[in-house]
Amino acid sequence: MSALLELQGLVKRYGGLTATDNLNLTVNAGEIHAIIGPNGAGKTTLIHQISGALASDSGRIVFAGTDVTRVPMHLRVQAGLARSYQITNIFPRFSVLDNLALAVQARSGSSMRFWRPAVSERAMFEEARALADRVGLGGQVDGLAGNLAHGAQRQLELGLALATRPRLLLLDEPMAGMGHEESVEMIPLIESLRPEIAVLIIEHDMDAVFRMADRISVLVSGRIIATGTPDQIRCNLEVKKAYLGDELEDEVAA
């Protein structure tokens, strides 16, 4: 597998606190790579740095062979590095289909081409419909986005991110606030992105992480202490000592 994203010696400081501490990480094309770690380990900070929402103090972020460390967020999105939400927000009073169509238009539109639509309206809605099907909302395209259940809204956010045609999707706790049934629907959806789209996911639901991930990296105090397959991480003594311990044995009994 080839490296799609490489983080080299990445650092982020908040005053005297080093939240990302000389961090190295590789995400391969087409893999689902999960980052787990205790509260305050630096997971959200890291996702912000990769997406471009937060500037890094030092180190390099290389995406698809290009150094994007100083590249603004919208250009990272155009290059195929997208984050689930915060790319396009849901318009609650628009239908599911219209939300997706707008996201398609946002991707294909360009300020240099404002005098004519970048894609025909028909093509735009066809793509929006295909995206709705892909994220399991094919039966709800006419409903208002604001009326969707919580889990379905997360599915729509995923659809909006897919409208950017990412090569790497950053997912920050996609199952947060979901009930068991909603999580169970989300897992195959994320798995279905592979191998076309690589996924870097932060998720507290250990059961979901250990089911889905090809590889897991464990983040403690801003440093990756281990990277490996779910089985390797499950058996890693340093990981058990530093973080997972009994919690992992209870939740992810092999």
Ligand SMILES: Nc1ncnc2c1ncn2[C@@H]1O[C@H](COP(=O)(O)OP(=O)(O)OP(=O)(O)O)[C@@H](O)[C@H]1O
């Ligand atoms: N804007 C900020 N200013 C100062 N310190 C911050 C800021 N954001 C985060 N921190 C600190 O940086 C460290 C890493 O925080 P971060 O939110 O990235 O961790 P996390 O692993 O995502 O935590 P959680 O699992 O609880 O969401 C923590 O000690 C946190 O208190």
